[in-house]
Amino acid sequence: MKIITVKDMYEADRWTMEEAGLDEIVLMENAGAALASSIQVGEGNGRVILAGKGNNGGDAIVMARRWAEQKIPFSLWLLCPPEKLRSAPRQHLNAYVAAGHSFTVLAPDTKELLAEELNVAHLIVDGMLGIGTKGAPREPYRTILQWANHSQAIRIAIDVPSGVSEDIHQGEVFKATRTITLQAPKTTAFHPRWTSFYGQVEVVDIGLPDKAFEKVEVRRQLWGQEQVRRTYPKRAPDAHKGTAGKACVFAGSFTMPGAAVLAGKAAIRGGAGLTTIVTPKSALPLIAPSLTEATYVAASDEDGHFSGELPALGSFDAITVGPGIGRRKGSALLVDQLLEAENVPLLLDADALYHLSEDVSRLKRRGSPTILTPHPGEMAQLCGVKVQDVQTERLNLSRRFCQEYGVFLVLKGPHTVVTTPSGEQFVNHSGNAALAKGGTGDVLTGVITAFMMSHGSVQAALCNAVWLHGKVAEVLVEEKHSLTDVTASDVIDGLPSVLRTVEK
Ligand SMILES: NC(=O)C1=CN([C@@H]2O[C@H](COP(=O)(O)OP(=O)(O)OC[C@H]3O[C@@H](n4cnc5c(N)ncnc54)[C@H](OP(=O)(O)O)[C@@H]3O)[C@@H](O)[C@H]2O)[C@H](O)CC1
Numbered sequence: 001m002k003i004i005t006v007k008d009m010y011e012a013d014r015w016t017m018e019e020a021g022l023d024e025i026v027l028m029e030n031a032g033a034a035l036a037s038s039i040q041v042g043e044g045n046g047r048v049i050l051a052g053k054g055n056n057g058g059d060a061i062v063m064a065r066r067w068a069e070q071k072i073p074f075s076l077w078l079l080c081p082p083e084k085l086r087s088a089p090r091q092h093l094n095a096y097v098a099a100g101h102s103f104t105v106l107a108p109d110t111k112e113l114l115a116e117e118l119n120v121a122h123l124i125v126d127g128m129l130g131i132g133t134k135g136a137p138r139e140p141y142r143t144i145l146q147w148a149n150h151s152q153a154i155r156i157a158i159d160v161p162s163g164v165s166e167d168i169h170q171g172e173v174f175k176a177t178r179t180i181t182l183q184a185p186k187t188t189a190f191h192p193r194w195t196s197f198y199g200q201v202e203v204v205d206i207g208l209p210d211k212a213f214e215k216v217e218v219r220r221q222l223w224g225q226e227q228v229r230r231t232y233p234k235r236a237p238d239a240h241k242g243t244a245g246k247a248c249v250f251a252g253s254f255t256m257p258g259a260a261v262l263a264g265k266a267a268i269r270g271g272a273g274l275t276t277i278v279t280p281k282s283a284l285p286l287i288a289p290s291l292t293e294a295t296y297v298a299a300s301d302e303d304g305h306f307s308g309e310l311p312a313l314g315s316f317d318a319i320t321v322g323p324g325i326g327r328r329k330g331s332a333l334l335v336d337q338l339l340e341a342e343n344v345p346l347l348l349d350a351d352a353l354y355h356l357s358e359d360v361s362r363l364k365r366r367g368s369p370t371i372l373t374p375h376p377g378e379m380a381q382l383c384g385v386k387v388q389d390v391q392t393e394r395l396n397l398s399r400r401f402c403q404e405y406g407v408f409l410v411l412k413g414p415h416t417v418v419t420t421p422s423g424e425q426f427v428n429h430s431g432n433a434a435l436a437k438g439g440t441g442d443v444l445t446g447v448i449t450a451f452m453m454s455h456g457s458v459q460a461a462l463c464n465a466v467w468l469h470g471k472v473a474e475v476l477v478e479e480k481h482s483l484t485d486v487t488a489s490d491v492i493d494g495l496p497s498v499l500r501t502v503e504k
């Protein structure tokens with residue numbers, strides 16, 4: 001599903017109205033109808049619908065008419081005098097009134113009443129400001145946003161939470177429990193400044209034809225269950241361990257053996273036919289008892305770490321380096337040599353990224369796919385910028401990096417972004433805060449390693465692995481865990497149940 005900018009959305013709107021002849025009134029009707037049916041109204045009274053002067057307010061007015069016809073009690077508040085409404089919302093207000101329904105206009109003598117209603121509301125629907133917002137909300141929106149955000153109510157935003165805009169500001173923003181976005185997800189939903197204001201994001205169809213987006217150059221998409229099901233490869237009935245892929249994972253050290261165990265286990269659970277762990281000799285006995293299915297190569301060891309001497313190896317379908325290798329000179333030498341490995345995809349994670357950041361230009365010499373899986377701190381180091389700069393420019397920075405160095409990149413975080421060497425981007429739509437724990441990154445690395453070998457496309461392999469990893473965390477928390485207690489091993493144990501749903 002394409003992720004679009006405000007400019008893209010207005011262009012698609014224009015095409016739909018001018019070329020397809022569907023006017024704004026119809027789209028607004030569709031929007032209001034979709035909203036009315038996707039919001040669970042719950043028990044009791046105390047539903048407040050807030051409508052601003054623009055078309056976002058128009059969507060709210062249509063939704064209110066639909067609810068009124070279903071005899072759902074609510075109060076509709078108009079935050080500007082009716083004559084100040086834009087044309088389409090005004091027409092819909094006329095229809096609302098003609099149908100015999102009532103509303104209240106915000107005015108000095110009604111302000112207190114709105115404050116009180118918001119205070120006791122159990123559901124607030126935000127149709128105040130949409131994608132036409134510029135900068136921080138002005139009055140009266142600012143004050144109403146403060147009241148709404150203080151309420152204990154469930155808060156549902158129409159299209160975007162009011163106050164969210166492409167120009168970043170520090171003003172008041174509607175803190176939505178859930179945002180029902182019209183037609184296509186907007187880039188602001190994945191901007192670190194705004195993500196938390198969106199709450200849970202849901203996209204509803206309001207009838208714009210796909211063709212409306214054809215002219216829009218969209219190179220950012222949302223990756224979710226539907227895309228995973230479409231691209232997840234079926235295992236051939238005659239598959240054997242050789243065809244399922246041979247992975248070589250350089251991981252672990254005397255002080256960090258667990259990282260190798262987690263990455264290796266996850267690769268095996270993720271479907272790798274054969275997994276070989278290459279680890280310093282003294283770390284091997286710490287790893288092998290916990291990972292019986294792997295084979296091992298004992299690498300030359302210096303103080304429990306890689307000495308830098310590359311052991312003789314057979315041929316592999318994927319090489320991964322990084323989990324638990326540490327930051328010593330020996331592992332730096334190891335990374336340097338592996339970057340020269342020909343004809344095999346190479347995944348660099350964790351401390352391998354630390355060593356890579358010494359000289360990123362080495363990436364340009366690689367002939368086979370290279371995959372980097374940094375968290376924001378590692379990305380900052382790779383790019384020579386501050387972590388904060390990575391967070392505010394996640395999409396743009398990733399794209400520039402991948403295009404310059406010709407790599408695939410998985411930038412981890414609440415909406416993990418996968419970028420291809422040509423700059424196509426995929427924003428992941430699964431996961432939760434349970435993954436904020438040491439070791440979960442090693443698990444992701446293992447799954448990616450396996451998927452790189454089973455999927456025909458590196459991009460699909462990365463996107464599917466990231467989605468699966470996040471989905472497992474969701475299922476764990478839904479079924480038997482809390483956000484606090486999930487461990488990296490739990491994530492490995494949770495892989496089978498989600499994989500089964502994907503394979504069906
Ligand atoms: N195709 C679709 O997706 C459709 C979406 N719809 C909905 O329409 C809105 C966008 O509607 P639009 O009227 O363009 O914009 P808004 O509703 O966001 O309102 C913009 C007006 O609000 C004022 N404004 C702007 N910034 C601020 C601010 N910081 N503080 C206060 N007020 C602000 C401004 O008016 P002024 O006269 O004050 O300048 C804007 O004009 C979209 O989000 C969907 O919800 C359609 O219903 C169907 C098609």
Ligand SMILES: [K+]
Nearest residue numbers: 126129160162
């Ligand atoms: K809104």
